[in-house]
Amino acid sequence: MPRMFVPGPVDVDDEVLQAQAQPMLPHRSKEFEEIFRRASEKAQELFFTRYRVFLTASSGTGLQEAAVRNFVDRKVLSCANGAFADRWYEVAVSNGKEVEKLEFEWDQPVDPERVAAAVKGGGFEALTIVHNETSTGMQNPVKEVAEAVHAVAPDTLILVDAVSSLAGARIEMDAWGLDMVLTSSQKAIALPPGLGLGAVSDRAMGKAETVENRGWYFDLVRMEKHRLKDSSPATPAMSLIFALDHQLDRILAEGLENRFARHSAMARRVQEWADAHDLSMYAPAGFRSQTVTTIKNERGIDISDLNAFLKQRGMRIANGYGPLKNKTFRIAHMGETEIDDLEELFAAMEEYLKR
Numbered sequence: 001m002p003r004m005f006v007p008g009p010v011d012v013d014d015e016v017l018q019a020q021a022q023p024m025l026p027h028r029s030k031e032f033e034e035i036f037r038r039a040s041e042k043a044q045e046l047f048f049t050r051y052r053v054f055l056t057a058s059s060g061t062g063l064q065e066a067a068v069r070n071f072v073d074r075k076v077l078s079c080a081n082g083a084f085a086d087r088w089y090e091v092a093v094s095n096g097k098e099v100e101k102l103e104f105e106w107d108q109p110v111d112p113e114r115v116a117a118a119v120k121g122g123g124f125e126a127l128t129i130v131h132n133e134t135s136t137g138m139q140n141p142v143k144e145v146a147e148a149v150h151a152v153a154p155d156t157l158i159l160v161d162a163v164s165s166l167a168g169a170r171i172e173m174d175a176w177g178l179d180m181v182l183t184s185s186q187k188a189i190a191l192p193p194g195l196g197l198g199a200v201s202d203r204a205m206g207k208a209e210t211v212e213n214r215g216w217y218f219d220l221v222r223m224e225k226h227r228l229k230d231s232s233p234a235t236p237a238m239s240l241i242f243a244l245d246h247q248l249d250r251i252l253a254e255g256l257e258n259r260f261a262r263h264s265a266m267a268r269r270v271q272e273w274a275d276a277h278d279l280s281m282y283a284p285a286g287f288r289s290q291t292v293t294t295i296k297n298e299r300g301i302d303i304s305d306l307n308a309f310l311k312q313r314g315m316r317i318a319n320g321y322g323p324l325k326n327k328t329f330r331i332a333h334m335g336e337t338e339i340d341d342l343e344e345l346f347a348a349m350e351e352y353l354k355r
């Protein structure tokens with residue numbers, strides 16, 4: 001079924017698309033509140049958390065904004081080694097926060113020791129980090145970063161963007177001591193775009209109560225009051241909640257362990273294919289994403305021409321992101337994608353490369 005090897009929006013299962021066609025309900029009705037609560041409770045499993053999961057009518061970037069508005073009064077550290085980390089930095093700056101950017105080369109992971117040295121005594125209320133940098137195919141060592149930060153700055157909240165990895169890779173919010181983990185619907189969860197999911201720890205909620213100018217739409221303190229009544233302050237994206245409810249059943253029926261194993265097997269297969277074709281990975285071994293692989297375009301392939309060829313076969317891959325356009329290309333292997341789909345893609349790519 002999946003034909004789009006792009007890192008979101010990904011293909012959505014037909015049954016899940018159909019789930020959106022359910023008739024509307026009044027959003028303040030027992031029937032809808034039951035579905036809203038059930039979906040949010042099942043979602044906790046994806047985050048490995050006992051804490052609340054907010055469901056917002058926004059894409060993931062909305063929750064990047066919510067994170068800095070709610071958990072930072074003044075000063076935040078932004079770990080940056082890719083395009084989406086840069087976006088989060090800009091979101092924090094444009095919300096008037098004092099942001100220190102801790103930069104790493106894009107082809108290097110965030111280094112826990114450097115982060116620890118930066119937060120130590122720095123008075124940072126929070127730090128932001130991207131788990132799976134979709135631009136570079138890098139999986140940052142969030143668990144190790146959290147450990148290092150807890151040791152030297154235990155009050156600094158750890159805010160994690162897991163937009164392209166949550167539900168495709170293991171991120172244990174509670175065990176790792178993370179304070180917010182956020183994601184979007186249209187990537188590894190494989191729903192249509194338009195829904196944000198954000199899990200928030202109790203201590204982060206406590207912090208939010210002390211922060212001024214949280215705004216209105218993304219005020220998580222207000223949202224929490226409604227959430228406790230299985231509701232939201234504004235009208236939820238109802239059709240997407242129906243789809244989420246159904247998709248979570250499918251994900252949990254597959255089993256998270258099986259799902260993670262399926263993704264890492266696909267990541268290995270893509271790396272093996274690239275190796276066999278004299279192409280190397282942008283991210284170093286040991287830090288490669290399970291859900292999207294960024295390959296260096298060392299053979300000078302015309303990526304848009306390749307994609308035009310693939311489109312005739314109903315498939316497409318993604319060009320490099322931003323400054324990496326044409327220098328790299330990306331093959332996503334998240335959501336519903338299976339190894340057999342990749343084999344079909346590789347067969348077509350080989351046909352193209354032989355021409």
Ligand SMILES: *Cc1c(COP(=O)(O)O)cnc(C)c1O
Pocket residue numbers: 008059060061062084130132133134161162163164184185
């Ligand atoms: C796609 C993406 C975003 C942006 O998410 P939207 O849902 O488009 O707002 C942020 N971070 C990462 C890592 C992403 O892959």
